Amino acid sequence: MTGRLHVIGTGPGNPDQMTPEALRAVEASTEFFGYFPYIDRLNLRPDQIKVASDNREELNRAEAALARAATGVNVCVVSGGDPGVFAMAAAVCEAIDAGPEEWKSVDLVVVPGVTAMLAVAARIGAPLGHDFCAISLSDNLKPWEIIERRLRMVAEAGLVIALYNPISKARPWQLGKAFEILREVLPGETPVIFGRAAGRPDERMLVMPLGEAEAERADMATCVVIGSPETRVIARPDLPDLVYTPRFLKAPSK
Numbered sequence: 001m002t003g004r005l006h007v008i009g010t011g012p013g014n015p016d017q018m019t020p021e022a023l024r025a026v027e028a029s030t031e032f033f034g035y036f037p038y039i040d041r042l043n044l045r046p047d048q049i050k051v052a053s054d055n056r057e058e059l060n061r062a063e064a065a066l067a068r069a070a071t072g073v074n075v076c077v078v079s080g081g082d083p084g085v086f087a088m089a090a091a092v093c094e095a096i097d098a099g100p101e102e103w104k105s106v107d108l109v110v111v112p113g114v115t116a117m118l119a120v121a122a123r124i125g126a127p128l129g130h131d132f133c134a135i136s137l138s139d140n141l142k143p144w145e146i147i148e149r150r151l152r153m154v155a156e157a158g159l160v161i162a163l164y165n166p167i168s169k170a171r172p173w174q175l176g177k178a179f180e181i182l183r184e185v186l187p188g189e190t191p192v193i194f195g196r197a198a199g200r201p202d203e204r205m206l207v208m209p210l211g212e213a214e215a216e217r218a219d220m221a222t223c224v225v226i227g228s229p230e231t232r233v234i235a236r237p238d239l240p241d242l243v244y245t246p247r248f249l250k251a252p253s254k
Helices: 020-028 058-070 088-098 101-105 116-124 144-156 174-183
Strands: 004-009 031-035 049-053 075-079 107-110 132-136 160-164 191-196 204-209 222-226 232-236 239-244
Touching: 004 020, 004 058, 004 088, 031 058, 049 058, 058 075, 058 088, 058 101, 075 088, 088 101, 088 107, 116 160, 116 191, 116 204, 116 222, 116 239, 132 144, 144 160, 144 174, 160 174, 204 239
Parallel strands: 004 075, 004 107, 031 049, 031 075, 132 160
Antiparallel strands: 160 222, 191 204, 191 222, 232 239
16 A cells, blocks of 8 residues: 655745645645755645755655655655646656656656746736747756757747746856847747746746847746747737737748
């Protein structure tokens, strides 16, 4: 008899963006494994145990959680945003795939959540109203050459692009290089949204054309959304601009 392992997301940081299903998983769990800031967002009871670790220890964290669940403990692995988008659900699945046979019997429940690009899109209008993709700019787990190729291909395909992990002290140049690549393919007036801390008190939304976009506007709390050539900006007097991508796309002329 094993315990249950929930994998949840806390949303982008606003408590209202955490789903009722995730809150029920927190209520039902005994031990919590996650990155320090994400676990600290939870209001835990005195009998619930935190096992916090650093941001780059995802696989070790997943293995520790699975080992406890295999002994019958109800465990919760905590991510920010949605646990299945560049987050802990994949690490848990990787650990099960490579781990001992008994981990395959753990009752695994991945709870869907609100990821950053959805929160940013909702605050600014509807930039994801047509086809879109998400790309992490972190080259910790994949070569930068692959990131460059994917950026060019999706820009040429006309997809709206949400960039995760855009910039950090350890990776200060990737976002600037990404803008250079995208400027080779997309019009200079393509809207770029710098969506920082969507829904939190320190939220900041900034829209500027790709031709003027500056990497220094972003940090690790920012999700950067680059529109397609069809994405439009609606200027509104006395209100923030709206950005949306039309639901329709005309067939190319022959």
